[in-house]
Amino acid sequence: MKLQPLVDLLLNNNKIYEYISLNLTSRDPFSNPKIENYKYSQLNKLDYNKSLNNIYECDLEVKDNFINNYLLNKKIVEIDKKLLSWNFKGPDSALRLAALIKNPKLNIYDLDNFKENVCIIDISKYEDLNIEFNYSKKAKLSILLIDSDKNKNSNPRYISFNLSKDSEIEILSINLNKSISLLFYEFNLSDFSKVNVTTIQANNLHLRNEFYFNLQSNCSAKISGANFCNSGVNDNYSFMQHSNPNSSSREVFKSIVDKGAITNFQGKIYVDSIAQKTDGYQMSKSLLLDDISRCNNKPELEIYADDVKCSHGSTVSKIDNDLLYYFNSRGINSELAINILKKAFIKEILDSIETLPLRSVSDRIVSNFLS
Amino acid sequence: MLEIKDLKVSVDQKKILKGLSLKINKGEVHALMGPNGSGKSTLSYVLSGKDNYNIDEGSISFKNENLLNMDVDERANKGLFLAFQYPMEIPGVQTSFFLRTAINAKRKFLNLPELDALEFAKSLKTISEDLSIDPEILKRDLNLNYSGGEKKKQEILQLSMLNPDLAILDETDSGLDIDALRVVADGVNKFRSSDNAFLIITHYQRLLDYVKPDFVHIIADGNIVNSGDYSLAIELEEKGYEKMANV
Ligand SMILES: Nc1ncnc2c1ncn2[C@@H]1O[C@H](COP(=O)(O)OP(=O)(O)OP(=O)(O)O)[C@@H](O)[C@H]1O
Ligand SMILES: [Mg+2]
Numbered sequence: 001m002k003l004q005p006l007v008d009l010l011l012n013n014n015k016i017y018e019y020i021s022l023n024l025t026s027r028d029p030f031s032n033p034k035i036e037n038y039k040y041s042q043l044n045k046l047d048y049n050k051s052l053n054n055i056y057e058c059d060l061e062v063k064d065n066f067i068n069n070y071l072l073n074k075k076i077v078e079i080d081k082k083l084l085s086w087n088f089k090g091p092d093s094a095l096r097l098a099a100l101i102k103n104p105k106l107n108i109y110d111l112d113n114f115k116e117n118v119c120i121i122d123i124s125k126y127e128d129l130n131i132e133f134n135y136s137k138k139a140k141l142s143i144l145l146i147d148s149d150k151n152k153n154s155n156p157r158y159i160s161f162n163l164s165k166d167s168e169i170e171i172l173s174i175n176l177n178k179s180i181s182l183l184f185y186e187f188n189l190s191d192f193s194k195v196n197v198t199t200i201q202a203n204n205l206h207l208r209n210e211f212y213f214n215l216q217s218n219c220s221a222k223i224s225g226a227n228f229c230n231s232g233v234n235d236n237y238s239f240m241q242h243s244n245p246n247s248s249s250r251e252v253f254k255s256i257v258d259k260g261a262i263t264n265f266q267g268k269i270y271v272d273s274i275a276q277k278t279d280g281y282q283m284s285k286s287l288l289l290d291d292i293s294r295c296n297n298k299p300e301l302e303i304y305a306d307d308v309k310c311s312h313g314s315t316v317s318k319i320d321n322d323l324l325y326y327f328n329s330r331g332i333n334s335e336l337a338i339n340i341l342k343k344a345f346i347k348e349i350l351d352s353i354e355t356l357p358l359r360s361v362s363d364r365i366v367s368n369f370l371s
Numbered sequence: 372m373l374e375i376k377d378l379k380v381s382v383d384q385k386k387i388l389k390g391l392s393l394k395i396n397k398g399e400v401h402a403l404m405g406p407n408g409s410g411k412s413t414l415s416y417v418l419s420g421k422d423n424y425n426i427d428e429g430s431i432s433f434k435n436e437n438l439l440n441m442d443v444d445e446r447a448n449k450g451l452f453l454a455f456q457y458p459m460e461i462p463g464v465q466t467s468f469f470l471r472t473a474i475n476a477k478r479k480f481l482n483l484p485e486l487d488a489l490e491f492a493k494s495l496k497t498i499s500e501d502l503s504i505d506p507e508i509l510k511r512d513l514n515l516n517y518s519g520g521e522k523k524k525q526e527i528l529q530l531s532m533l534n535p536d537l538a539i540l541d542e543t544d545s546g547l548d549i550d551a552l553r554v555v556a557d558g559v560n561k562f563r564s565s566d567n568a569f570l571i572i573t574h575y576q577r578l579l580d581y582v583k584p585d586f587v588h589i590i591a592d593g594n595i596v597n598s599g600d601y602s603l604a605i606e607l608e609e610k611g612y613e614k615m616a617n618v
Contacts, residue, residue, distance in 0.1 A: 321422065326459040328443035329419050329452075330473040330529065331480065340472065344463025 123147050123157055123183075142355040145173040152179035152205075160186040163193035163219075170196045172358040174365060179205045186212045189219040191244075197223040198353050200362055202369045205232040210239075215275075217244035226349040227255035227263055228342065229369045238267040240280065242308075248279035253297075254349055256342050258289035266298040269312065273304035280310040287345050288316055289338075342370050372397050372537055372568045373418075373438075378429035380410075380417055380593075387413045389593035390429070395537065398565040402579055402604060403572045405590035406612045411572045412456055414590075415541045419453040420446050434536065448480035450536030454526035454543050456572075461513040466525065467495060469513045470532055477533060498531045502558050503551075519546035527555050531562055538562075539570045544578040556581030576608045589615055 124147045147154055163169060167190075175181055181204060187195050193216075201207055207230065213221045225236055240249045255263040269280040286295040299312035319338055327337035346366060353359045373395040380388040387410045395401050405411055417424050418431065420443040431438040433451060441449065461469065475485045499506060502524050514522050523543050530538050540559075544552055559582050563569065571584065579587070579601065587604045589597040589612070597603065597615055607615050 323459055323461060325421055325443060326455075326461070329421075329447055329455075330469075330533070331444050331447035331476040332472055333442075333444045333476070336472070336476070340464055341461075344461065347463040 121145050123159060124154060141167075141169045142358055143169060143171045144358060144361060145171060147175065147178070147181070152177070154178060154181045156182035156184070158184045158186070160188070161195070162188045163190055163195060165190045166192045168194040170353070170355050170358065171198070172353060172355075172362060173197065173199045173209075174361070175199070175201045175204055175207055175209070176365070177203050178207060181206070182208050184210045184212070187214070187221065189213065189215045189221060189247075191216045191218050193219045195219075195221050196352065196354060197221075198349060198358070198362070199223070199225045199236075200349075200365055201225070201227045201234060201236075202229045202365060204230045204234060206234070207232075208235040208237070210237040213238070213240045213249065215240070215242050215244070215247040215249065218246045220247065221249045222352065223251050223253075224349045224352040225253040225255075225265075226346045226366075227253070228346060229256070230263065231259060231261045233262045233264070235264045236267075237265075238282075240267070240269045240282070242269070242271045242275040242278040242280065244272070244274065245276045245278070247275070249281065251282040252348065252352070253284045254286070254346060255284075255295060256287045256289065256345060257293040257295050260290075260292045262294045262296075264296045264298075265314075266296075266300070267312075268300040268302060269310050271301075271303040271305050271308050271310065276305050276307045278305060278308040278310065280308070280312075282312040284314045285345075286316045287342065288318055339371055343367075346370070372399075372434060373570075374430075374432045376430045378414075378417070378431065379427040380413060381425045381427055382413070382423060386427075387593055388417070391590070391594055392429075393588065393595060395568050395570060397536075397568055399586065400563065400569040400571065400582060400584045402584040402587045403570060403590055404574065404587065404604065404607060409590045410593045411590060412541055415453050415456075415539045415570075415572065418446075418539060419443060419451065444476070445480075447533075447535075448477050452530050452533055452535035452538045454523075454530055454538065454540045456541040456545070458514050458522045458526050460515045460517075462515050464513050465509075466511060466513045467509040470495065470509075470529060473529065474532060494532065499528055501554075501561065502528055502531070503554050504528055520548060520551050523547055524551060524555060527558050531558060535567065537568050537570070539572070541572045542574065543571075544573050544575060552578060553581065576604045579604050 121143055123145055145159070161169065161171075173183075173185075175183070185197075187197070189195060195213075197211070199209060199211075201209070209225075211223055213223075215221055221240065223238060227234055227236065234255070236253055238251055238253075240251060242249065249269065251267055251269075253265050253267070255265070257263050263286060265284040265286075267282050267284065269282055271278045271280065280301075282299055284297040284299060286297060288295060295316055297314040297316065299314050301310055301312060303310060319341055323341065324334055324337055327340070328334060332340075343366060350359065350362050350366065353362060373393070375391060375393045378388050378391045379386065391410075391414065393401070403411055403414070413424065417426070418438070420438075420441065426439060433441075433446070434449065436449075438446060438451075471486070471488075471491050474491065478485060495509065496506070499509065504521075504524055508517065508521060508525075511517075514525060517525060523546055526540075526543060543555060547555060556578060559569070563582075569582075569584075571578065571582065573579065584601055584604070587599055587601060587607075588595045589603070589607065591612065603615075
């Protein structure tokens with residue numbers, strides 16, 4: 001069951017570009033908050049002249065290398081067609097996990113230095129990515145999604161995950177150092193399955209992420225997003241569809257906006273008429289650091305069942321002067337205090353990551369950009 | 372150590388301190404008592420350098436320098452510490468991390484190398500044990516969901532770790548249970564030396580029974596109206612502010 005005509009359209013790879021050029025240019029970027037479909041930023045009007053390197057004083061080389069070194073130092077398992085017919089019983093979890101993934105072109109990296117294994121997927125290698133996860137023996141698959149392409153303009157990508165009954169995945173998706181990037185994610189959750197997605201977006205010029213969730217009964221979906229040190233326009237869109245009873249969803253998006261950047265969040269919790277006992281929660285919070293930056297948060301509910309619990313909220317705040325004073329009164333200067341407060345703001349997102357190596361990747365990204 | 376001369380302070384045109392003078396020498400403990408709204412916290416904020424207080428007249432020197440020219444963090448690093456009447460909650464910042472950052476900020480200011488993690492952990496352990504602070508609490512976010520008393524103890528923990536020359540305690544005793552008051556007083560007494568000084572703001576004689584002040588001042592309507600020794604606090608407890616302020 002597909003979520004929306006939009007997603008159907010996207011499923012047809014050839015039409016992605018058409019769709020994007022069609023829709024992204026025909027709508028106004030957040031010009032009027034009352035317009036229901038204000039979610040699409042008008043890409044042809046975006047300012048591409050800003051240079052990432054000039055805007056943020058950070059060594060992009062080091063950051064790219066960080067990812068590469070991180071990967072190259074690890075054992076790499078290249079999956080080819082033959083592997084698919086293998087029957088894995090052994091302890092090599094990377095291989096075992098690899099076999100679960102139908103796309104034979106996927107690269108699987110085994111981070112065997114860590115207690116838990118993580119499958120790293122470089123999305124720049126695929127036009128579109130469809131991951132079927134059919135493993136339900138109480139094991140959890142952890143995936144790190146990266147885009148290692150040095151090209152600052154990446155093609156739009158469509159990534160879908162289909163979770164079978166009882167399965168569980170955790171995903172950390174990181175978007176770094178892009179001039180333009182458009183990503184569409186789809187998660188189809190069968191009964192009793194569980195997904196925990198974290199998205200970290202830093203040092204991008206124009207970025208748009210769309211997340212579509214379709215939940216059957218008794219499943220749980222969690223998405224946490226952190227967005228910081230970006231310039232230009234950064235959009236996050238989520239559509240959480242509860243199609244059957246007893247499922248829960250939690251969404252928390254946080255953005256730190258400064259230096260004239262614009263971040264937008266629009267998220268809808270949709271509850272079908274039969275999806276009783278749905279428990280939905282959505283929160284978007286922005287920390288606005290100056291007067292030239294902007295953020296738009298737009299939470300939405302569309303509920304057709306009568307026995308559900310759904311809440312949503314949205315806040316925009318500045319750095320609290322009384323908090324700064326408290327830091328200062330303990331000898332900590334304002335610059336350092338603001339950095340600490342930025343990290344504190346994002347911490348809730350990082351805390352949602354359960355898999356240790358994923359957490360350490362995200363910690364490193366945060367300390368790279370926010371110190 | 373500290374010399375306040377004829378200090379007049381206003382907030383939003385409202386005059387709060389009206390020509391207050393006070394001198395505190397090394398090794399001395401001063402108690403400041405006075406009715407609600409008399410300007411005690413205002414004085415402590417002005418000393419620490421909080422924004423939005425207009426100094427209309429007067430001067431403050433701290434260790435022979437003009438305190439009023441210094442930023443808040445500079446004052447702290449030069450040895451001034453204010454234990455707040457209402458400590459702030461800082462979500463997302465672990466208490467022990469905050470403490471370590473503060474200590475290292477001061478060390479950097481004094482051109483000392485950063486305190487290594489082990490040494491820090493050791494002194495944190497000793498001092499929090501002295502103050503009977505549950506070590507688990509130090510792993511939590513600073514002051515977040517701490518009880519009233521736990522917050523006050525946390526301020527004294529920071530004080531002890533940061534080792535200031537002048538410590539101002541703004542109603543640290545309010546909200547402490549009897550045992551905690553004893554523990555905090557012991558902490559203060561242990562820390563007290565001939566090299567540092569205290570300004571203790573309090574409403575109650577009880578704390579002063581434990582931490583014997585050298586001087587007691589009564590503040591009313593923005594001015595010190597009466598000064599004496601410990602016996603003044605006892606007299607105050609008997610007679611109340613109304614009578615004492617008119618002496
Ligand atoms: N920001 C402000 N704006 C207006 N009035 C203020 C401000 N801060 C303090 N005041 C006023 O100044 C007076 C002194 O306040 P302060 O907090 O210094 O009193 P205090 O002596 O510490 O009282 P308490 O014993 O209740 O703690 C009060 O009347 C208070 O309302
Ligand atoms: Mg007060």
